[in-house]
Amino acid sequence: MDAPIIRLLRPDDAGAYRTLRLQALRDHPEAFGASHEDEAARSLDMTTRRLDGGPLNCVFGAFAGENLIGTAGFIVPDRSPKSRHKGLLVGVHVAPAHRGHGLGRALVKAVIDHARAHVVLLQAAAGVANAPALRLYESLGFRHYGREDKALRVDGVFIDEALIVLDFAADA
């Protein structure tokens, strides 16, 4: 098989993106802020619009041939003058069969390269027990700046999250 391609998702990728995202939310509810139930209720049109959000609201995808097998997203949630220097790394996920081959790293690197041109800080959060994600982010230079206790409640169980950040100004 050819090496996977990493590229920005486009509106016409909405169907594949929705399918992979629903799998991620179903299989790893503790790893994402969104719920499977809410996402399943969203129309394909809403997903299509999400993939047409411009450089401050975008998703990178990894493709094996035609198949979408991984994603990582970037959002600047607050565009006000005092906050628009902060972006979020979100929705990092690789399909189970494709893990352990460097795709997660390639996807997060793609978001980092993109974010560097738009924000000063790239923030992320991961469950304190999510060793694969935390090791990946730490190896790419993210540092811990805090911890949110009970950040998520999943089926009655609280998940504490590590808050991490990549500071492009400190980096320079």
Ligand SMILES: CC(C)(COP(=O)(O)OP(=O)(O)OC[C@H]1O[C@@H](n2cnc3c(N)ncnc32)[C@H](O)[C@@H]1OP(=O)(O)O)[C@@H](O)C(=O)NCCC(=O)NCCS
């Ligand atoms: C986290 C995730 C995206 C990693 O994807 P991946 O393609 O398997 O990762 P890579 O092969 O690029 O590995 C990159 C680094 O991640 C870390 N890592 C990956 N899998 C790991 C594991 N099972 N245990 C410990 N560290 C691991 C390692 O530091 C690895 O670097 P190395 O190969 O040099 O040791 C994937 O496990 C996943 O989709 N998990 C479920 C969803 C999730 O938790 N997303 C993160 C939400 S914050």
